[in-house]
Amino acid sequence: MAVILDGKETSEKVMEELAAQVEELKGKGVTPTLALVLTGTDKYSSRYVRMKVKRAENLGMEARFHHLEETTTEEVVKIVEGLCEDPEIHGVLVQLPVAEGLDEGAIVEAVTPEKDVDGISPSTLGKILLGEESFLPAGVDAIFELFRRYDLDPEGKHWVVAGSTNWLGKPLIASLANMNVTVSACGKDDLRMSELVREADVVCTELSKKHAVTADMVKDGVIVIDNGNNYEGKKVFGDVDFDAVSEKASAITPVPGGVGPLLVTMLMSNTVKAASLSSV
Amino acid sequence: MAVILDGKETSEKVMEELAAQVEELKGKGVTPTLALVLTGTDKYSSRYVRMKVKRAENLGMEARFHHLEETTTEEVVKIVEGLCEDPEIHGVLVQLPVAEGLDEGAIVEAVTPEKDVDGISPSTLGKILLGEESFLPAGVDAIFELFRRYDLDPEGKHWVVAGSTNWLGKPLIASLANMNVTVSACGKDDLRMSELVREADVVCTELSKKHAVTADMVKDGVIVIDNGNNYEGKKVFGDVDFDAVSEKASAITPVPGGVGPLLVTMLMSNTVKAASLSSV
Numbered sequence: 365m366a367v368i369l370d371g372k373e374t375s376e377k378v379m380e381e382l383a384a385q386v387e388e389l390k391g392k393g394v395t396p397t398l399a400l401v402l403t404g405t406d407k408y409s410s411r412y413v414r415m416k417v418k419r420a421e422n423l424g425m426e427a428r429f430h431h432l433e434e435t436t437t438e439e440v441v442k443i444v445e446g447l448c449e450d451p452e453i454h455g456v457l458v459q460l461p462v463a464e465g466l467d468e469g470a471i472v473e474a475v476t477p478e479k480d481v482d483g484i485s486p487s488t489l490g491k492i493l494l495g496e497e498s499f500l501p502a503g504v505d506a507i508f509e510l511f512r513r514y515d516l517d518p519e520g521k522h523w524v525v526a527g528s529t530n531w532l533g534k535p536l537i538a539s540l541a542n543m544n545v546t547v548s549a550c551g552k553d554d555l556r557m558s559e560l561v562r563e564a565d566v567v568c569t570e571l572s573k574k575h576a577v578t579a580d581m582v583k584d585g586v587i588v589i590d591n592g593n594n595y596e597g598k599k600v601f602g603d604v605d606f607d608a609v610s611e612k613a614s615a616i617t618p619v620p621g622g623v624g625p626l627l628v629t630m631l632m633s634n635t636v637k638a639a640s641l642s643s644v
Numbered sequence: 645m646a647v648i649l650d651g652k653e654t655s656e657k658v659m660e661e662l663a664a665q666v667e668e669l670k671g672k673g674v675t676p677t678l679a680l681v682l683t684g685t686d687k688y689s690s691r692y693v694r695m696k697v698k699r700a701e702n703l704g705m706e707a708r709f710h711h712l713e714e715t716t717t718e719e720v721v722k723i724v725e726g727l728c729e730d731p732e733i734h735g736v737l738v739q740l741p742v743a744e745g746l747d748e749g750a751i752v753e754a755v756t757p758e759k760d761v762d763g764i765s766p767s768t769l770g771k772i773l774l775g776e777e778s779f780l781p782a783g784v785d786a787i788f789e790l791f792r793r794y795d796l797d798p799e800g801k802h803w804v805v806a807g808s809t810n811w812l813g814k815p816l817i818a819s820l821a822n823m824n825v826t827v828s829a830c831g832k833d834d835l836r837m838s839e840l841v842r843e844a845d846v847v848c849t850e851l852s853k854k855h856a857v858t859a860d861m862v863k864d865g866v867i868v869i870d871n872g873n874n875y876e877g878k879k880v881f882g883d884v885d886f887d888a889v890s891e892k893a894s895a896i897t898p899v900p901g902g903v904g905p906l907l908v909t910m911l912m913s914n915t916v917k918a919a920s921l922s923s924v
Contacts, residue, residue, distance in 0.1 A: 486770025548828040556826045
């Protein structure tokens with residue numbers, strides 16, 4: 365029976381540690397500060413950003429929230445550039461997707477790598493690919509955090525990334541390309557997927573398909589990171605058939621409660637890291 | 645018996661086509677212009693850059709060569725920034741590695757993606773990973789050019805990248821992560837290499853080891869891209885045992901004469917592309 369990689373419990377531990385670090389930084393006169401930029405009027409995005417603001421404040425950090433309901437690419441770029449130059453701000457988050465009609469590429473490029481605590485700019489992603497020091501997107505960071513907390517060694521393993529997005533699978537592949545691992549990646553409709561997954565020591569899915577990975581597809585002892593969020597009404601299912609696969613896996617993330625609860629936490633962690641780098 | 649992917653012949657064809665494009669652009673009043681920045685006194689780098697200058701000039705392009713024998717990071721960054729802002733210059737190349745003592749990361753970051761015809765800046769590499777329009781590093785571009793010229797379809801295949809560097813294997817992986825392919829990558833000492841290579845439809849090596857890939861390691865019909873340059877005296881050998889492997893492969897690059905002769909050519913091709921984009 366697999367170890368359950370409990371993202372909620374891990375998140376709580378990380379948050380406790382972060383609160384202590386924030387306290388310590390404030391003792392040195394540095395208040396970790398995150399700027400959040402929201403464009404447009406999408407309700408889901410708005411709720412999500414406000415949750416991030418609240419989480420930062422709960423940690424004792426400062427959150428500076430900029431909501432631009434009606435705006436232009438030029439205005440957003442100018443604001444982001446200003447935030448990146450402001451020495452009081454340690455991290456800059458632009459909530460994606462940006463409002464319709466805005467040039468997301470131009471906006472994202474305005475976030476400088478030193479403040480890109482959400483790991484979204486091409487420059488940050490290029491640094492990850494080159495193996496340079498940089499912030500990782502929250503999803504990638506969350507996966508490595510689970511490995512650390514559960515004493516799993518990411519090295520020496522065959523990682524299979526099944527399905528990928530710009531914010532998780534691709535930066536994960538870039539990250540793994542600099543580690544002592546074998547990495548295989550395939551699209552969600554790749555006919556070689558079963559064959560690859562069967563060889564995986566670690567499988568990371570972004571398949572948007574309920575129970576796309578079944579027990580007969582994995583080998584004994586596999587570590588499973590399920591990034592699926594497949595809703596049926598109000599119930600959410602992962603990409604992996606959890607009950608059956610957890611009989612064979614050595615470790616597995618549940619859905620919900622796996623990587624998800626760590627996403628906002630890792631954003632906070634990156635901001636605290638940025639603040640402590642700035643205080644040296 | 646495999647088709648030989650002849651880089652020399654392909655390069656000559658591409659150069660002919662580029663010469664015609666340069667002529668056409670000049671007719672519109674645009675002279676494709678490449679700025680080349682060399683730091684330090686390394687003889688090999690100096691020779692290589694001068695060869696690039698000559699190649700550009702032979703095509704009818706303009707080459708602006710900046711040789712900074714003794715310099716500082718600040719000076720190089722300032723020069724690169726100036727070149728990137730100069731509307732007469734279409735491509736900016738910084739010869740790597742930069743001279744000892746200089747901060748290569750800072751210099752490379754100063755090259756803006758629109759002029760990064762050598763595909764070295766983190767921002768360019770991030771765009772490649774995100775699947776955005778951008779220049780490809782010459783080695784990656786050379787591989788896809790060979791596929792085009794020999795009517796090979798890169799899609800639908802299992803690519804195995806055995807060994808990788810910042811200027812070829814890693815950007816290749818990033819590129820493939822956006823195509824309809826399966827991609828596997830392993831380090832040069834990875835114990836799973838043989839197993840992976842055996843499954844490859846396309847194998848691309850950067851192993852720095854003479855004949856590391858032997859005939860028993862590949863499947864029939866494989867396409868082999870050999871990026872090894874392993875010298876024994878004045879003779880150079882690839883990573884692949886060419887004679888034996890070419891009996892099983894469907895297509896294979898020789899060493900020398902495969903990807904190598906295309907490298908400078910693809911740099912020219914990118915510069916001409918940058919010039920024609922600027923003339924629209």
